[in-house]
Amino acid sequence: MSRKSYLWAGYTVLYIAALYAPVAFLVIFAFNDSTAIAFPLSGFTTRWFSVMANSPGLIDALVNSLKVSSSVAVISTVLGTVAAKALSRAALPGRPALLGMLTLPLLIPGIVMGIALLIVAGAIGLRLSLFTIAIAHVVYTTPFAILIMLPRFEGFDRNLEEASRDLGEGLFFTFIRVVLPLAAPGIVSSLLLTFTVSLDEFVLTFFLAGNETTLPLYIWSQLRFPGKLPGVLALSVCILCFSFFLVTLAEWVRRLGSPANPQ
């Protein structure tokens, strides 16, 4: 490599380091034995994690979050899988327009989507609750599910489906016995990613929440109290670790069974 290439590689390393630095600081100070989030470090402690675990309201928020995110993951993955299967036929009339409309939520500012859904909930008399949060999350996460499933169905040998149909299987059983197993890695990946996105989503949640709190709302409400910051840091580190784990797993599963690059 030339000197320029080394500089280039060095810049890339620096970029990645800068990307992770803020998260790294969260982790460092979550284990720091002081209420002040400042250098010099005062020593190692895990007490903020027990402070966090015992803070009132946390368990409720956690349970609510898990309820919402797991239902959102299942619903948006089902919707996304079915839609991606249909969109994978290049011959489908109006395909670009349909794909554009289905992935539109990714391009609309979260706040606009949030207030639009809030107004509708008010108009049809729907009480704000975990249910309204979940609906908003499904709107936002379904495009992700479609975009994850689409490449799987596009790299998919249609002959297998036709063979199953020729051998006398109906549409439904062909889908269950042939299509689903081949799409399984994509489905697992979609479930994990939509779960993570829903778990971490804040903007829509903020507008559509009723009395029940979820984890991001809980963190938001705690940010006002400087004294609670170390506990919030500990909680943040837990959530970040969990999210990193789920996303890495999802990407690994997706690449593992990807038809584009068999391994």
Place this chain on the structure above:
Amino acid sequence: MSATDMNAKSGFLLSLVQRSDAARGYLLLSPALLAAAGTLVVPLCILLAYSFWTQNDLSVERSWVLRNYRDFFANVTYLGILAKSVAVSLAATALVLVLSYPVAAFIALKGGRHKTMLLLVITIPFWTSYLLRVFAWKIILGYNGVINSGLIGLGIIHQPLEILLYNPYAVVITLTHAWAPFALLPIYISIEKIDRSLIEAARDLGDGAWHTFRRVVLPLSRPGLIAAGMLVFIPTVGDYVTPQLVGGTSGLMIGNVVQSMFGRANNWPMGAAISIVTMVVVTIIACAALWGTGGKPGQARQ
């Protein structure tokens, strides 16, 4: 209609669905389309309708008037905040593109067998909590934060710097950091698609690295740059989390105004009007950018 008629009809529909690929495609799409229509198209239409109504104390007056829009454009504070939001967003977008381009190019051209791994490492943070990544910057830039205490510890400064947090620059830095990984992907894809023989031809014909970049790589990766720019600019204009946490009073953005209309100010029609104006302004700027850079809207999606 007789029962046999019904049977014949449904039998015909069924055979149509089974025979026609397109019909089956639409049938499969219908749940997602219905969901998208019911939760996106309808709400946006109602939002538009709301923006023409007016708030009377506790009730909403449903006559169609332009009062909210008039109030908005007559209010210098609102206009200033909207202009600042656009400026902050554009600055963050420009920074994201400039900072991410070399990395995308490095991975696409020199990544070799580490490509997948590098992309994975860069995209993982994007999937994790936006709120927490912004919160991290509040801790870093704060008065008693990481940078100030670090610099004092090193003896470089003696008083904490107050200019780090609670201003528009802090918002730009935080937005740039939060959106950089998202922008990298479209740029990477467009550079990856460039035919390598074109680059080699330019080098063989005596172009240096800089000229090869300017005359071959940059023009061919333009669709990726445009897409990346849109993906960062459009959602960041309306952001209210970042300005709320690190912007302070001088860093307030239009999203904060909209949020207060739906919260404390309790004037939903005004909030709806402000968000409609914001979306229109964003669309105009996005179209102008597409037109100015010579990219067609269809290209930006690639």
